Amino acid sequence: MKRRLLLCQYTVIAAFIVLIFAPAEGRGEISVEAALSHLSFSLAGRAELSLTVHGASQADIELPEIDGIQLSSRGQSRQIAVRNGEVSSAVVHTYQVEASRPGEYTIPPIKVSAAGDTLRTVPLHFTVTKDAPAHLGGDNQIAMLEVTATGDHYPGEAVPIEIKAYFRRDHRVELHSLPSLQGDGVIMPPLRDTPRQEEEVRNGQRYHLLNWKTTLTGVKAGRHQLFFQLDASLLTPRSRRSPGALGGGGLFDSSPFNDPFFDSFLGNSQRQRLQLTSPTITFNVIPLPDAGQPADFSGSVGDFQLQVTAQPLTVDPGEPISLRIAISGQGNFEGMEAPAFPDHPGWKSYPPTAEFSASPEGDGFSGEKVFTRAIVAGSEELTAIPTISFSYFDPRERVYKTLFSDSIPITVRPGGLTAPPPPPLPRNTPAKLQEEGEPLLDLAPIRLESGPFTAEIIPYFLQTWYLATFALSLFALLALFVAHLLRHRLAGLGRRRQRRRQLATELEQLAALGDNDHPDNFLTAAKATIARHLGEHYGLEPAALTLADLEQRLPANSPLLALFSAAEEVAYGGGSRSGGNGPGPWDRAKLASCCRELRQELEALQ
Amino acid sequence: MSRSLFLPLAIFCVLATAGFGRADVEIDHLFAEGNAAYSRGDYPGAIAHYEAVTTRAGYSAAVxxxxxxSHALAGNTGLAVLHYLQALRLRPGDPDIAGNLALLRSDRGLFPPKTGPAARAMDLLTLPQYSLLALSIPALLALAALLGFRYRLSRRLRLGLVSLTLLLFAFALTGAVRHYRLFDPAVVVQADARLLISPFPAxxxxxxxxxxxxVYPEKRYNDFQLVSDETGRxxxxxxxxxARVQGTFPPMARDPEDAGGR
Incomplete structure (x- = not known):
């Protein structure tokens, strides 16, 4: 089984080899065809000539000599076709056609000898045109450079312009430089490497547009002729045919690397230098007027705003204040100088630092320039930062303008850095001691064990264990306090409940004594009950409670007072309240009434 | 544990232990070298070794x-004071550290400004001691409250005890706040330092x-710091x-030119 499989494989491979390499001679008539890829092309371009020989695997080709035309071989390939089981093959010979000058050309019949036959192709006519100048006139330029027009301007005035470079979309162009200004008397800031990129259609052609927004600034009066230049290369693909892996004439002749994509990818292109030049423009610089020029004018031209802030506003004498002077707007920020700090005996100012932040539009002449200047108040009598002024020339209104900041109030604390007392002189410096030959410090000896290491020096109160212990202690304290409160409250509740029970028992006993008509016993027991409950209530010893104590604490009409008084009369007066059978002051009804009042009063006390 | 896991784990443990052990040995060696240089009177050499120990291992009161x-004997008074104070932060109340600092200050004429009796009384304890006192008071109160469950104290005694502890707590807090204000000083380490009226070299x-x-740093302006010294200047x-006492170590790692040419 295995051997049979191997046999099949060998058979298929052998069939392929025969198919590829076996000449197709004798399988049909021999014929030859010639074709040009382009019948018209420019001097920078080229065409491809294909000679296809049918019915022969080998052929001798005699190329003609044509004046002004160069034919160079680009290899050969084999085409095999199977139609209705019949195999036919053809060999295609490819030549590149390049012209050295423009004109009308004809490729005469080419003589091809194959399998003993001699054949001739038909003549081919084609035209070679001149290369169109890339940057000169014409409606279909490959590339061009344009710049917006300017007019009359003042020295130092930043004039916004746009430089536009157009490149045809169907041509590959490589830039070698940024547009450069050619001319005197005018300066331009460095252009950015990343211009705005757009697409634009002009004269029916799609162009890739690179747009630089920048400014021109005149530095001296006069009419200045300016133009811009830009260096680039036009990349023209050089067509190439790579021979097949097996030397051509086989299946692998159509190499993927013959794709034009790889021509540019592999750098297989021809460069043609382009120098784009813009039309010349006139930049007229007129001098600034002398009339009305402020004394502090330092050459700023444009339209500006001034904002001044200071920080801090409360300082010690000698402490610096950061004065922030922000000038924003449009104009020549590049050479702008910081507004001068007014000359004032109480203030000392230091040289400023400057920082410019361009506006997001990226036009290069609008934004904000911030000057930060340190100033020091030398006296506590100073109450405000003086006004800052900034003068500039407005080219639109053609006048000089001066901006003033508001005076900024400040507070200078009294005291501050005062003259020091004379410093104490060190008694014994090591150098002095060494000079005198005296022994150095008699220090305690060094440690011989390094001890534990710690990553950082942190005080106790910031260490975790300290904070945790502290929090735990506080929590425990709080918890114990709450526990004490609860305990106290529970104990009070228990005592109150017990007193209530005891009062109920005693009142029952009193009621029984009243029912039995024993007023003396009733009064004695009532006194004891009053003394016990009021004593507890007032925090006094019940046995030591006297009528005077009660009179101080109870209202004069309190029934308890009357009852206690009557009981004392019985106890100490020797009188008896036994009323016998008839109605009397302490009869049964009276005792019952007293018992009710006693209950009400003492229960209310509870 | 399977044998396949045991072997790599054992190797890792041995290597890790060896690594730590090697680091410890290296630190001990540097420390011993520093001590040897000190004993020979090579104070700059001792300083270099001790600094290397601190840079590698961190802060140690002994180092x-x-x-x-070493700085004191090399004549670097500022740095000596700085490191004595740092050592005292780690071991408050150490008699050797406090004694040598006092000796050095006395020898170099660094006398403390005269203070009133109240300030002297408040200076009896240091900030760490005040901190510990403040910590102990809630703990003591909590203990007393706990004992109150077991033993019944009279109302007067309880009131007295609570008043006393609260008084102590107030004292500890006052002392801590007073010392905290002056807790993170800086030490002048430049020999010819001058207080300037404004933060500009000129x-x-x-x-x-x-x-x-x-000195006690207040506010900063660029490369300058407004400071007040012990006398209020x-x-x-x-x-x-x-250099700050609690600043990043080592302060000597700066350019020697910056540190007054030392």
């Missing part, structure tokens, strides 16, 4: 103490400040002229 001794001088003096010092 900082030895480093301070500003007028407000007077010299002795190396080893304590204020002025601007370049940041290179002083």
């Amino acid at each position: 900082l103490y030895n480093l301070a001794n 500003a007028a001088s407000a007077g010299t400040i002795q190396e080893g003096r304590l 204020r002025g601007w010092l370049p940041k290179t002229a002083f």
Whole structure:
């Protein structure tokens, strides 16, 4: 089984080899065809000539000599076709056609000898045109450079312009430089490497547009002729045919690397230098007027705003204040100088630092320039930062303008850095001691064990264990306090409940004594009950409670007072309240009434 | 545990232990080298070794103490004071550290400013001691409250005890706050430092400040810091002229030119 499989494989491979390499001679008539890829092309371009020989695997080709035309071989390939089981093959010979000058050309019949036959192709006519100048006139330029027009301007005035470079979309162009200004008397800031990129259609052609927004600034009066230049290369693909892996004439002749994509990818292109030049423009610089020029004018031209802030506003004498002077707007920020700090005996100012932040539009002449200047108040009598002024020339209104900041109030604390007392002189410096030959410090000896290491020096109160212990202690304290409160409250509740029970028992006993008509016993027991409950209530010893104590604490009409008084009369007066059978002051009804009042009063006390 | 896991784990443990052990040995070796240099009187050599120990292993009271001794004997008063103070942060109340610091200050004329009796009383304890006292009071109160469950104390005794502890707590807090204000000083480590009126190199001088003096940084302006010293004098010092006690170690790692050419 295995051997049979191997046999099949060998058979298929052998069939392929025969198919590829076996000449197709004798399988049909021999014929030859010639074709040009382009019948018209420019001097920078080229065409491809294909000679296809049918019915022969080998052929001798005699190329003609044509004046002004160069034919160079680009290899050969084999085409095999199977139609209705019949195999036919053809060999295609490819030549590149390049012209050295423009004109009308004809490729005469080419003589091809194959399998003993001699054949001739038909003549081919084609035209070679001149290369169109890339940057000169014409409606279909490959590339061009344009710049917006300017007019009359003042020295130092930043004039916004746009430089536009157009490149045809169907041509590959490589830039070698940024547009450069050619001319005197005018300066331009460095252009950015990343211009705005757009697409634009002009004269029916799609162009890739690179747009630089920048400014021109005149530095001296006069009419200045300016133009811009830009260096680039036009990349023209050089067509190439790579021979097949097996030397051509086989299946692998159509190499993927013959794709034009790889021509540019592999750098297989021809460069043609382009120098784009813009039309010349006139930049007229007129001098600034002398009339009305402020004394502090330092050459700023444009339209500006001034904002001044200071920080801090409360300082010690000698402490610096950061004065922030922000000038924003449009104009020549590049050479702008910081507004001068007014000359004032109480203030000392230091040289400023400057920082410019361009506006997001990226036009290069609008934004904000911030000057930060340190100033020091030398006296506590100073109450405000003086006004800052900034003068500039407005080219639109053609006048000089001066901006003033508001005076900024400040507070200078009294005291501050005062003259020091004379410093104490060190008694014994090591150098002095060494000079005198005296022994150095008699220090305690060094440690011989390094001890534990710690990553950082942190005080106790910031260490975790300290904070945790502290929090735990506080929590425990709080918890114990709450526990004490609860305990106290529970104990009070228990005592109150017990007193209530005891009062109920005693009142029952009193009621029984009243029912039995024993007023003396009733009064004695009532006194004891009053003394016990009021004593507890007032925090006094019940046995030591006297009528005077009660009179101080109870209202004069309190029934308890009357009852206690009557009981004392019985106890100490020797009188008896036994009323016998008839109605009397302490009869049964009276005792019952007293018992009710006693209950009400003492229960209310509870 | 399977044999396949046991072997790699054992190798890892051995290598890790060996690595740690090697690091410890290296630190011990550097420390011993520093001690040997100190004993020979090679104080710059001792300083270099102790600094290497601290850079690699961190802060140790003993290493900082030895480093301070070396600086003191090498004549670097400011750095000596700085490291004595750092050592005291780690081991408050250590008699050797406190004694050597006092000796050095006395020898170099770094006398503390005279203070009133109240301030002296408050200075009886240090900030760590005040911190511990403040910590102990809630703990004591909690303990007393716990004992209150077991033993009944009279109302008067309880009131007295609570008042006393609260008084102590207030004292500890006052002391801690007072000392905290001055807890993170800086030490002047430049020999010829001058307090400036303004934070600019060309500003007028407000007077010299002795190396080893304590200063208390306030606000910063670029490379200058407004400081006040123990006597209340204020002025601007370049940041290179002083080092914070709790600052990043080692302060000597700066350019020696910055540290006054030392």
